[in-house]
Structures are given as structure tokens and as C-alpha cells.
Amino acid sequence: METTNKLKDINEVLEFLYQEFPQCFKQKEGIQPLKVGIFKDIAERIEGSEKVSKTQVRQALRKYTSNWRYLEAVTKSEFRIDLDGNQGEKVEQEHIDHAQKALEESRAKMAKRKKQQRPRQDSDAKSFKKKPAHAAKNSPAAAKPAKAAAPKRSGKVEPLPAGEVKVNNKVKVKLGQALVNAVITEVNKDDVHVELVTGMQVKTKADSLYII
Structure with missing residues (x-):
């Protein structure tokens, strides 16, 4: 019995999109914001495909649109494109602001992870050598209370029925x-x-x- 060559890895699914829709999906250069609702268009085009499922396409889209290059493209491009590379609707300012915020948050998380990965044992050891135990205990830094969390903003939003x-x-x-x-x-x-x-x-x- 013949078996289908089903893609499993998310990167393979992205490669599938690059090959199937080369005017729309780009790996590095030429990335442009995608048409709003493009998942539905892809689902219609791949209907009956034995290689990928809609769930896999959704996961691939999530990875593609969260990439820094894509977010930068949203902030710099005037229009979106469809699967065939045709110019679509204009990128709204709200979308630009959201992409810029997502980009800043992603870069901040990356910087924080790198900072946390740096070895701190040596600096900690030097700190203990310089300060006696009683001095460290009574230091202003030790007595300083933990910084209170910023209060959450409250807005009037209604749950969707x-x-x-x-x-x-x-x-x-x-x-x-x-x-x-x-x-x-x-x-x-x-x-x-x-x-x-x-x-x-x-x-x-x-x-x-x-x-x-």
C-alpha cells in the first residue's frame, strides 16, 4: 500500500509555502505583510493536499509572522500582498504600532535571556569578599523593600457574547x-x-x- 509523504517538521511546512507561493512567502529578502485572512486563501488552495494539513499551515504562519524580519516589514511597508504577490489593502497604523510593539518586546526578551545566561559566580564571590557579613546585612540595598509591581490598568471591555x-x-x-x-x-x-x-x-x- 502506498504511503503519503506527509510533512512533519514546521520548517518543512514553511519550505512548502515558499515553493507553492513564491510570490508571497520569502525566506529573507523581499518579505512583505500578508493579506488579512490569507490563511483562508491558503486553506482553499491546498484543499485535498496529502502533504500538509490546515493545522500545520496555521503553525507555520504563526512562526512566519512572528519573525523579526516580518514584523519589520509590517512597520515599513505601505501595502499587504496576497498569495500571488498582488498588492492588497493598505497597512493600517494600528497594525504598524502592534508590530513595532511585538518587535520591541521580542528583542527585550532576547536581551534578557542573554543577560541571564552570563556567569555571575565570579562577581558574586568578589562582592562577598569586599563586604563583611554584617555590612551586607545592614546595607541599604538589603533593607530596601522589593519594588512594588505596577498597578494593572483597568479598562471597560465587554466579553464577546x-x-x-x-x-x-x-x-x-x-x-x-x-x-x-x-x-x-x-x-x-x-x-x-x-x-x-x-x-x-x-x-x-x-x-x-x-x-x-
């Missing part, structure tokens, strides 16, 4: 402490898939959706 959890409805989705505009692309029992303004695909729950 259950009857409005429908494909193509525009909503706000909660990501961490932020509310981001998105479009519902799929509803699968308790899981709701949305497409953010940057083009990123995210799986969430209905209780994380709010009226736009």
Missing part, C-alpha cells in the same frame, strides 16, 4: 495584559482560532475574546 463567536467576526483577543484586534478564522468546540492584525494565527478560548 457566546452567540458572536463566529468565523469572520472581528474581535479583540487578550494576549497577556494587552487586547489586540483580530478576526475569528475557525471555531472548534472550546478552541477558537483568530488571526491578529499582524497576520499571526493564534489559538485561544472564547472567554479571552471581547467586543471590538
Whole structure:
């Protein structure tokens, strides 16, 4: 019995998109913001494909649109493109602001990880040698209370009614402490898939959706 050559690795799925839609998906140079709703277009084009599933495409899109090069393209490009590379809708300022914020947060996390990876044993040892135990205990730094967490902002947002959890409805989705505009692309029992303004695909729950 003949077996299908199903792709498994997410990078292989991305390679599939590069080959199938070369005017749209780029590896490095020429990256442009994707049309809002492009997942639906891809799903229609690959209908019946034995190589990739819609779930894999969604995962690949999430990786592609969270890449620094893509986020930079959103902040610098005037228009989005469709699967054939045709110019589409204009990139709205809201989308630019969101991409810029995501880019800054991603770079900050990367810098923090690198800082945490640096060995600190030597510096700690030198610090203990310079300061006697009683001095360290009574130092202002030791007595200084922990910095209080910044108060959370409270805004008036209304949860999305259950009857409005429908494909193509525009909503706000909660990501961490932020509310981001998105479009519902799929509803699968308790899981709701949305497409953010940057083009990123995210799986969430209905209780994380709010009226736009």
C-alpha cells in the first residue's frame, strides 16, 4: 500500500509555502505583510493536499509572522500582498504600532535571556569578599523593600457574547495584559482560532475574546 509523504517538521511546512507561493512567502529578502485572512486563501488552495494539513499551515504562519524580519516589514511597508504577490489593502497604523510593539518586546526578551545566561559566580564571590557579613546585612540595598509591581490598568471591555463567536467576526483577543484586534478564522468546540492584525494565527478560548 502506498504511503503519503506527509510533512512533519514546521520548517518543512514553511519550505512548502515558499515553493507553492513564491510570490508571497520569502525566506529573507523581499518579505512583505500578508493579506488579512490569507490563511483562508491558503486553506482553499491546498484543499485535498496529502502533504500538509490546515493545522500545520496555521503553525507555520504563526512562526512566519512572528519573525523579526516580518514584523519589520509590517512597520515599513505601505501595502499587504496576497498569495500571488498582488498588492492588497493598505497597512493600517494600528497594525504598524502592534508590530513595532511585538518587535520591541521580542528583542527585550532576547536581551534578557542573554543577560541571564552570563556567569555571575565570579562577581558574586568578589562582592562577598569586599563586604563583611554584617555590612551586607545592614546595607541599604538589603533593607530596601522589593519594588512594588505596577498597578494593572483597568479598562471597560465587554466579553464577546457566546452567540458572536463566529468565523469572520472581528474581535479583540487578550494576549497577556494587552487586547489586540483580530478576526475569528475557525471555531472548534472550546478552541477558537483568530488571526491578529499582524497576520499571526493564534489559538485561544472564547472567554479571552471581547467586543471590538
